[in-house]
Amino acid sequence: MNKHLALLRNSCRRGIRQILAATFLFAASLGTAAEIQALDDIRSQAEEFVISRLNLDPADLDVQADPLDVRLRLAKCTDKTEAYIQDGQRLTSRVAVGIRCLDNTSRWSIFVPVSITHYARVVVSARHLPRGQAINKDDITLERRAITRLHGQYLTQAAEVVGQLPKQRLEKGKIVSPRMLKRQNLVKRGQNVIILAEKSLIQVRSKGVALANGQIGERIRVRNTVTKKIVEGTVTSDGYVKILL
Known part of the structure; x- marks a missing residue:
């Protein structure tokens, strides 16, 4: 009896696999028969949308949309597609950009994750700087660095740093932020x-x-x-x- 049940189960499994395979082939044939939306076009539109909304020099930006699942099949949009973000969403280091097709006959919508990196020339320590020693112009340099996650804690002009005192030891290559510095008194009471x-x-x-x-x-x-x-x-x-x- 157990032997017959085992044979029946194996037969059912083979049948299900055959049905699934046939269904997959049928869906694949439909996808190839109809025109589909190019996934690279969707990613490019998401990236271009982010760049246009940031209003920054594109040379200072690195905007990369995540790869989309190659199995994704979306009907080709013959009218136009529209990019958008949800209300209240900020364009920070990571954002989900919506792309939707506005065709009357074929409407679809998809969200594309996009990574944003903003670069700028910022003040960096050119050597090890001891705590409490006034910084001179040779102690610092300007380098192009990613500033997306620094939240404004960086300086872009050497004049903002020269003459100030590090509150802590600064290692070579460290981005100098206002929090790390204190101004020295150039004039003292009674002087x-x-x-x-x-x-x-x-x-x-x-x-x-x-x-x-x-x-x-x-x-x-x-x-x-x-x-x-x-x-x-x-x-x-x-x-x-x-x-x-």
């Missing part, structure tokens, strides 16, 4: 400074004493040692404060 008083093309120098610490670009109060008058000016460099008359 003798030079007051540069400017009006149009006229510049007058006088001696003064700083009444507060000051970083470059910061406004501090200074007492003129001759007139004893207290004025407010901007720290322009080490030991110099500029005021406008």
